[in-house]
Amino acid sequence: MERRADREYLKSVAYADGRLLADRASLYEFQQPRINLAAAVLHALGDAASGRVLDVGCGYGTYLAALVSQGGAVVGADLSIGMLRGVTSQPAGLVVADAQRLPIARASVDAVLMMHMLYHVPEPALGVREARRVLRRGGRLVAAVGGPRHLAQARDLWIPLLEEEGIDGDLRDLGFLNTRLPPATLGAMLTDAFDEVDLTILASEVVLTDPGPLLRHASSTTAAKVTAERGADMIARLSAAVSAVIADTGDFRITTEVALFTAGRA
Numbered sequence: 001m002e003r004r005a006d007r008e009y010l011k012s013v014a015y016a017d018g019r020l021l022a023d024r025a026s027l028y029e030f031q032q033p034r035i036n037l038a039a040a041v042l043h044a045l046g047d048a049a050s051g052r053v054l055d056v057g058c059g060y061g062t063y064l065a066a067l068v069s070q071g072g073a074v075v076g077a078d079l080s081i082g083m084l085r086g087v088t089s090q091p092a093g094l095v096v097a098d099a100q101r102l103p104i105a106r107a108s109v110d111a112v113l114m115m116h117m118l119y120h121v122p123e124p125a126l127g128v129r130e131a132r133r134v135l136r137r138g139g140r141l142v143a144a145v146g147g148p149r150h151l152a153q154a155r156d157l158w159i160p161l162l163e164e165e166g167i168d169g170d171l172r173d174l175g176f177l178n179t180r181l182p183p184a185t186l187g188a189m190l191t192d193a194f195d196e197v198d199l200t201i202l203a204s205e206v207v208l209t210d211p212g213p214l215l216r217h218a219s220s221t222t223a224a225k226v227t228a229e230r231g232a233d234m235i236a237r238l239s240a241a242v243s244a245v246i247a248d249t250g251d252f253r254i255t256t257e258v259a260l261f262t263a264g265r266a
Protein backbone atom coordinates (compact mmCIF):
# COMPACT_ATOMS: atom_id res chain seq x y z
CA MET A 1 0.00 0.00 0.00
CA GLU A 2 1.50 3.34 -0.99
CA ARG A 3 2.03 5.60 1.98
CA ARG A 4 -0.28 8.36 0.77
CA ALA A 5 -3.25 6.00 1.13
CA ASP A 6 -1.93 3.79 3.95
CA ARG A 7 -4.46 4.33 6.72
CA GLU A 8 -2.11 3.16 9.48
CA TYR A 9 0.64 5.55 8.32
CA LEU A 10 -1.84 8.41 7.94
CA LYS A 11 -3.33 7.86 11.41
CA SER A 12 -0.10 7.28 13.27
CA VAL A 13 2.37 9.61 11.52
CA ALA A 14 1.13 12.08 8.88
CA TYR A 15 -2.11 12.95 10.69
CA ALA A 16 -1.42 11.65 14.21
CA ASP A 17 -2.23 15.22 15.20
CA GLY A 18 -2.59 18.51 13.36
CA ARG A 19 1.01 19.72 13.57
CA LEU A 20 2.34 18.66 10.17
CA LEU A 21 -0.80 19.86 8.38
CA ALA A 22 -0.56 23.21 10.22
CA ASP A 23 3.08 23.53 9.09
CA ARG A 24 2.01 23.04 5.48
CA ALA A 25 -1.04 25.30 5.80
CA SER A 26 1.09 28.17 7.18
CA LEU A 27 2.63 28.60 3.72
CA TYR A 28 -0.68 30.08 2.51
CA GLU A 29 -0.37 33.01 4.91
CA PHE A 30 1.98 34.34 2.21
CA GLN A 31 -0.54 33.88 -0.60
CA GLN A 32 -1.19 37.04 -2.69
CA PRO A 33 -4.02 37.53 -3.29
CA ARG A 34 -5.30 35.34 -0.44
CA ILE A 35 -7.90 32.79 -1.56
CA ASN A 36 -10.67 32.39 0.98
CA LEU A 37 -11.41 28.71 0.48
CA ALA A 38 -14.02 28.58 3.25
CA ALA A 39 -15.99 31.33 1.48
CA ALA A 40 -15.63 29.48 -1.84
CA VAL A 41 -16.95 26.31 -0.20
CA LEU A 42 -19.98 28.11 1.26
CA HIS A 43 -20.67 29.66 -2.13
CA ALA A 44 -20.44 26.25 -3.84
CA LEU A 45 -22.79 24.67 -1.29
CA GLY A 46 -25.45 27.37 -1.71
CA ASP A 47 -28.58 26.75 0.40
CA ALA A 48 -27.32 23.29 1.33
CA ALA A 49 -24.76 24.99 3.64
CA SER A 50 -27.49 25.71 6.20
CA GLY A 51 -28.83 22.15 6.22
CA ARG A 52 -27.30 18.88 7.40
CA VAL A 53 -23.64 19.00 6.38
CA LEU A 54 -21.04 16.24 6.64
CA ASP A 55 -17.36 17.28 6.36
CA VAL A 56 -15.44 14.08 5.52
CA GLY A 57 -11.70 14.17 6.27
CA CYS A 58 -12.37 17.36 8.23
CA GLY A 59 -8.96 17.25 9.92
CA TYR A 60 -8.68 19.83 12.71
CA GLY A 61 -11.68 21.64 11.26
CA THR A 62 -10.45 24.05 8.57
CA TYR A 63 -14.04 24.41 7.30
CA LEU A 64 -16.12 23.48 10.37
CA ALA A 65 -16.34 26.96 11.91
CA ALA A 66 -17.55 28.52 8.64
CA LEU A 67 -20.10 25.72 8.21
CA VAL A 68 -21.34 26.02 11.80
CA SER A 69 -21.82 29.78 11.24
CA GLN A 70 -24.47 28.99 8.61
CA GLY A 71 -26.77 27.60 11.30
CA GLY A 72 -27.13 24.04 10.01
CA ALA A 73 -26.34 20.72 11.70
CA VAL A 74 -22.69 20.05 10.95
CA VAL A 75 -20.85 16.77 11.54
CA GLY A 76 -17.11 16.33 11.01
CA ALA A 77 -15.67 12.90 10.17
CA ASP A 78 -12.01 11.90 10.02
CA LEU A 79 -9.94 8.75 10.02
CA SER A 80 -7.68 10.17 12.73
CA ILE A 81 -8.90 10.84 16.24
CA GLY A 82 -5.75 12.93 16.75
CA MET A 83 -6.95 15.35 14.06
CA LEU A 84 -10.46 15.53 15.53
CA ARG A 85 -8.93 16.43 18.92
CA GLY A 86 -7.70 19.65 17.30
CA VAL A 87 -11.20 20.85 16.35
CA THR A 88 -11.99 24.06 18.23
CA SER A 89 -15.40 24.98 16.76
CA GLN A 90 -18.61 23.40 18.02
CA PRO A 91 -20.11 21.15 15.34
CA ALA A 92 -23.15 18.99 16.19
CA GLY A 93 -20.93 15.90 16.06
CA LEU A 94 -17.45 14.52 15.39
CA VAL A 95 -16.94 10.94 14.31
CA VAL A 96 -13.94 8.75 13.55
CA ALA A 97 -14.79 7.22 10.18
CA ASP A 98 -13.33 6.07 6.88
CA ALA A 99 -14.62 7.91 3.81
CA GLN A 100 -15.06 4.55 2.09
CA ARG A 101 -17.61 3.41 4.66
CA LEU A 102 -19.43 6.26 6.36
CA PRO A 103 -21.53 5.42 9.42
CA ILE A 104 -24.31 7.64 8.05
CA ALA A 105 -27.75 6.65 6.76
CA ARG A 106 -28.58 6.70 3.06
CA ALA A 107 -30.00 9.97 1.67
CA SER A 108 -29.75 11.66 5.06
CA VAL A 109 -27.61 14.79 4.49
CA ASP A 110 -27.92 17.93 2.35
CA ALA A 111 -24.22 18.45 1.70
CA VAL A 112 -20.91 16.57 1.85
CA LEU A 113 -17.46 18.13 1.86
CA MET A 114 -14.32 16.19 0.83
CA MET A 115 -11.61 18.83 0.90
CA HIS A 116 -8.02 17.83 0.09
CA MET A 117 -8.57 14.31 1.30
CA LEU A 118 -9.70 12.00 -1.50
CA TYR A 119 -6.08 11.39 -2.60
CA HIS A 120 -5.59 9.63 0.74
CA VAL A 121 -8.51 7.25 0.29
CA PRO A 122 -7.40 3.77 -0.89
CA GLU A 123 -10.24 3.68 -3.44
CA PRO A 124 -11.29 7.29 -4.05
CA ALA A 125 -14.14 6.19 -6.36
CA LEU A 126 -15.60 4.32 -3.38
CA GLY A 127 -15.40 7.50 -1.30
CA VAL A 128 -17.19 9.44 -4.07
CA ARG A 129 -19.93 6.80 -4.21
CA GLU A 130 -20.28 6.92 -0.40
CA ALA A 131 -20.82 10.68 -0.65
CA ARG A 132 -23.58 10.09 -3.17
CA ARG A 133 -25.15 7.37 -1.01
CA VAL A 134 -25.49 9.63 2.05
CA LEU A 135 -26.73 12.68 0.08
CA ARG A 136 -30.44 13.31 -0.29
CA ARG A 137 -31.89 14.06 -3.73
CA GLY A 138 -30.85 17.58 -4.67
CA GLY A 139 -27.88 17.43 -2.28
CA ARG A 140 -24.35 18.60 -3.12
CA LEU A 141 -20.83 17.31 -2.78
CA VAL A 142 -17.98 19.84 -2.74
CA ALA A 143 -14.53 18.27 -3.18
CA ALA A 144 -11.07 19.76 -3.70
CA VAL A 145 -7.64 18.53 -4.78
CA GLY A 146 -4.50 20.39 -5.82
CA GLY A 147 -4.27 21.33 -9.49
CA PRO A 148 -1.44 20.25 -11.82
CA ARG A 149 0.57 23.48 -11.35
CA HIS A 150 0.13 23.58 -7.56
CA LEU A 151 3.44 24.56 -5.90
CA ALA A 152 5.20 23.92 -9.22
CA GLN A 153 8.20 26.19 -8.59
CA ALA A 154 8.78 24.55 -5.19
CA ARG A 155 8.52 21.08 -6.70
CA ASP A 156 11.03 22.06 -9.40
CA LEU A 157 13.63 22.66 -6.69
CA TRP A 158 12.60 19.83 -4.33
CA ILE A 159 12.18 16.87 -6.69
CA PRO A 160 15.79 16.94 -8.02
CA LEU A 161 16.98 16.85 -4.38
CA LEU A 162 14.85 13.74 -3.75
CA GLU A 163 16.15 12.19 -6.96
CA GLU A 164 19.77 12.84 -6.01
CA GLU A 165 19.11 11.17 -2.65
CA GLY A 166 17.46 8.19 -4.36
CA ILE A 167 14.21 8.79 -2.48
CA ASP A 168 11.56 6.77 -4.23
CA GLY A 169 8.17 7.74 -5.58
CA ASP A 170 6.23 6.46 -2.61
CA LEU A 171 8.10 8.75 -0.19
CA ARG A 172 7.84 11.72 -2.53
CA ASP A 173 4.15 11.75 -2.35
CA LEU A 174 2.89 13.68 0.69
CA GLY A 175 2.87 17.44 0.74
CA PHE A 176 4.01 18.97 -2.52
CA LEU A 177 2.54 16.44 -4.87
CA ASN A 178 -0.88 15.22 -5.80
CA THR A 179 0.11 12.55 -8.26
CA ARG A 180 -2.39 10.03 -6.95
CA LEU A 181 -5.59 11.86 -7.85
CA PRO A 182 -5.20 14.57 -10.48
CA PRO A 183 -8.27 16.78 -11.06
CA ALA A 184 -9.03 15.06 -14.39
CA THR A 185 -9.25 11.66 -12.67
CA LEU A 186 -11.42 12.99 -9.85
CA GLY A 187 -13.62 14.79 -12.41
CA ALA A 188 -14.21 11.49 -14.24
CA MET A 189 -15.12 9.73 -10.97
CA LEU A 190 -17.56 12.47 -10.06
CA THR A 191 -19.13 12.42 -13.53
CA ASP A 192 -19.65 8.65 -13.16
CA ALA A 193 -21.36 8.95 -9.79
CA PHE A 194 -23.23 12.30 -9.98
CA ASP A 195 -25.69 14.00 -12.28
CA GLU A 196 -24.08 17.44 -12.55
CA VAL A 197 -20.41 18.32 -12.03
CA ASP A 198 -18.80 21.78 -12.08
CA LEU A 199 -15.12 22.61 -11.73
CA THR A 200 -13.62 25.92 -10.61
CA ILE A 201 -9.85 26.46 -10.60
CA LEU A 202 -8.76 28.85 -7.87
CA ALA A 203 -5.28 30.06 -8.74
CA SER A 204 -2.99 32.46 -6.93
CA GLU A 205 0.63 32.79 -5.80
CA VAL A 206 2.64 32.45 -2.63
CA VAL A 207 5.26 35.21 -2.51
CA LEU A 208 8.22 34.62 -0.20
CA THR A 209 10.97 37.03 0.72
CA ASP A 210 12.63 34.47 2.97
CA PRO A 211 12.70 30.70 2.56
CA GLY A 212 11.38 29.89 6.08
CA PRO A 213 7.71 29.18 5.24
CA LEU A 214 8.65 26.85 2.38
CA LEU A 215 11.21 25.06 4.55
CA ARG A 216 8.50 24.47 7.18
CA HIS A 217 6.28 23.02 4.49
CA ALA A 218 9.02 20.80 3.06
CA SER A 219 10.06 19.62 6.54
CA SER A 220 6.52 18.36 7.14
CA THR A 221 6.50 16.09 4.08
CA THR A 222 6.93 12.34 4.19
CA ALA A 223 10.29 12.41 2.39
CA ALA A 224 11.78 14.77 4.99
CA LYS A 225 10.23 12.94 7.98
CA VAL A 226 10.90 9.36 7.02
CA THR A 227 14.47 9.99 5.90
CA ALA A 228 15.23 12.37 8.78
CA GLU A 229 19.01 12.66 8.36
CA ARG A 230 19.00 13.06 4.59
CA GLY A 231 15.88 15.19 5.04
CA ALA A 232 17.82 17.77 7.08
CA ASP A 233 20.44 17.96 4.33
CA MET A 234 17.78 18.36 1.63
CA ILE A 235 16.10 21.14 3.60
CA ALA A 236 19.46 22.96 3.87
CA ARG A 237 19.94 22.65 0.11
CA LEU A 238 16.38 23.78 -0.59
CA SER A 239 17.01 26.78 1.65
CA ALA A 240 20.14 27.69 -0.34
CA ALA A 241 18.31 27.33 -3.68
CA VAL A 242 15.35 29.50 -2.59
CA SER A 243 17.67 32.11 -1.02
CA ALA A 244 19.59 32.32 -4.31
CA VAL A 245 16.37 33.09 -6.23
CA ILE A 246 15.39 35.72 -3.64
CA ALA A 247 18.86 37.32 -3.81
CA ASP A 248 18.57 37.41 -7.58
CA THR A 249 14.97 38.58 -8.13
CA GLY A 250 13.78 39.94 -4.75
CA ASP A 251 11.27 37.16 -4.04
CA PHE A 252 10.36 33.52 -4.67
CA ARG A 253 6.94 33.08 -6.29
CA ILE A 254 5.06 29.78 -6.10
CA THR A 255 1.88 29.05 -8.04
CA THR A 256 -1.06 27.75 -6.00
CA GLU A 257 -3.92 26.00 -7.71
CA VAL A 258 -6.98 24.38 -6.14
CA ALA A 259 -9.40 22.35 -8.25
CA LEU A 260 -12.78 22.84 -6.53
CA PHE A 261 -15.53 20.51 -7.72
CA THR A 262 -19.24 20.81 -7.04
CA ALA A 263 -21.29 17.70 -7.79
CA GLY A 264 -25.07 17.58 -7.61
CA ARG A 265 -27.41 14.64 -7.01
CA ALA A 266 -30.64 14.96 -8.98
Ligand SMILES: C[S@@+](CC[C@H](N)C(=O)[O-])C[C@H]1O[C@@H](n2cnc3c(N)ncnc32)[C@H](O)[C@@H]1O
Residues within 6 Å of the ligand: 010, 015, 021, 056, 057, 058, 059, 060, 061, 062, 063, 077, 078, 079, 080, 083, 097, 098, 099, 100, 114, 115, 116, 117, 120, 121, 122
Ligand atom coordinates in the same frame (compact mmCIF):
# COMPACT_ATOMS: atom_id res chain seq x y z
C1 LIG B 1 -4.80 17.18 3.97
S1 LIG B 1 -5.84 16.84 5.34
C2 LIG B 1 -7.26 17.87 4.94
C3 LIG B 1 -8.05 18.29 6.16
C4 LIG B 1 -9.18 19.30 5.84
N1 LIG B 1 -10.19 18.73 4.98
C5 LIG B 1 -8.59 20.53 5.19
O1 LIG B 1 -8.78 20.72 3.98
O2 LIG B 1 -7.90 21.27 5.90
C6 LIG B 1 -6.48 15.21 5.00
C7 LIG B 1 -7.37 14.66 6.10
O3 LIG B 1 -8.03 13.48 5.60
C8 LIG B 1 -8.03 12.51 6.63
N2 LIG B 1 -8.17 11.19 5.98
C9 LIG B 1 -7.22 10.51 5.30
N3 LIG B 1 -7.74 9.36 4.82
C10 LIG B 1 -9.04 9.33 5.21
C11 LIG B 1 -10.10 8.38 5.02
N4 LIG B 1 -9.91 7.25 4.34
N5 LIG B 1 -11.31 8.66 5.57
C12 LIG B 1 -11.49 9.81 6.29
N6 LIG B 1 -10.53 10.73 6.50
C13 LIG B 1 -9.32 10.48 5.96
C14 LIG B 1 -6.71 12.72 7.35
O4 LIG B 1 -6.71 12.14 8.64
C15 LIG B 1 -6.61 14.24 7.35
O5 LIG B 1 -7.21 14.80 8.49
